[in-house]
Amino acid sequence: MAHEDDPLEHERASWKPSPGLAVAVTDPVHTPELPPHRARMTDKDPAAMKAAVRTVYTLFYISVAASIWAIAAYMLFPIESGRIIDIRHNNLFIGLGIALALLAIGIGAIHWSKAIMSDKEFVEPRHATRGRDTTREAAIQAFADANEESGFGRRTMIRNSLIAAVVASVAPGIVLFRGLAPHNSPTNPIAGDPVALLSHTMWEEGMKLAHDPSGEPIRAADLTLGSAVHVIPQPLSEMSHHDGYLEEKAKALVLLVRLLPEQITEPEDRKDWSYNGIVAYSKVCTHVGCPVALYEQQTHHLLCPCHQSQFDVTDQAKVIFGPAARPLPQLPITVDDEGYLIARSDFTEPVGPSFWERH
Structure with a gap:
């Protein structure tokens, strides 16, 4: 208890709020009631x-x-x-x-x-819940x-x-x-067989490589070092308004890249699949079939934008990152007498997702 002559106690007793000073007053907080019900x-x-x-x-x-x-x-x-x-x-x-x-x-x-x-409106009181019969x-x-x-x-x-x-x-x-079910027909017995459909494209021996979508044939001498060109078979450009165009294009799309010949790692049986540092690989990713179209010129990597699979262009388009299960199929190429790039043959393996090859 404070003494009567305590100066602090006298100061507290004599203190008055200054004019204009707000003083907080503590009142009990009441729970608001539900508003009156309004009939619809x-x-x-x-x-x-x-x-x-x-x-x-x-x-x-x-x-x-x-x-x-x-x-x-x-x-x-x-x-x-x-x-x-x-x-x-x-x-x-x-x-x-x-x-x-x-x-x-x-x-x-x-x-x-x-x-x-x-x-x-109704109020539901909270209570402890237990797994009883009443619950x-x-x-x-x-x-x-x-x-x-x-x-x-x-x-x-x-x-x-x-x-x-x-x-x-x-x-x-x-x-x-x-749309995912097979659709075989008497005129096309392999129409419902994805393995057979993707095992062959419209590339043939001697078919010219052409720019997509113009169909203009490509000379080897016109490709600069480090360039990457989107390629289709030249006859494909002439059937753009015909049935089956999209299906054939989806399988035959190719990315053409020019490197230094000494940068390319090739096994003996593929030495003649490239021409003077120019290589051609399928654009269809071997994961789920997205178009592989992003080329990193410094690293020589091809990137699939869908799931980030990466392929090494200098080493047979082998997978170096991501979910793809196998390298991109390579299209064997050479040049004709006029210097135009042509295909040596079709792809030697199925293009597209690897899971189509499962029987």
Whole structure:
């Protein structure tokens, strides 16, 4: 206890706040109550409730129609035709159908929860939960209450249309898997065999190497040291508007690189596969088939942008990094009497992903 002549105590007793100085006053904090419940129009007007119900199941049926349209678009614009217009329409209309199907389900579900489901506020006290019989009974009761409040069991039109929309929304994705199935035909017995399809391209002995996409043939003398050129077979440029163009181009794409002859490591059986330091390798990555088109001039590495596989151009395009399982196939090349680069033969091994070679 302080003494009566304590100067600090006298100072405390005589202190008064200066004018304009805010003084904090501690008051008890009260938990705010729930605001008054405001009835929705659908709660007050039966006609509004019926209109909301019709809106919800109409949206769900629109979703069903959009899913069916996505499947129809897959058949109306077959991507297998190889025509660019069909590929564009295939992607556009299938995408629009799937997007509308999912959007209609989402909007319908939100409108259902806001306009039709129970709108009464309630307070749920927190308590310790344990795996007892009473907990199981409470969980069952909670499902029963949710069913009653949402009207899922009573409103059959909404329930059935929602189930139909959800089931239909999955159908386009299932149908799209058809594109992965074999499509053999009497005229093309290997059409469904990826191993046979990728074992041969349109490269043939004596076929000129040409710039992609112009089709202009390439002279060996025109390639500068360190250059990297995207190459296609010259006849391919003449069939750009024909069926099968994209398939043939996807297999036959080549990257042409010029190095110093002494920089190239070649086994004896491949000594004549390059010409004066010029080498040609397939652009199709042996991992999952992405185009290998990024060339690092200083390191002589080819980089696949999809999964970062790297290949050494100076050493038979061997894999030096990444998930690719084997080197890029090499196209044997030479020059003709006019100095144009030509192919000695087709690739001697399948192009593309390694997993296609599994039987």
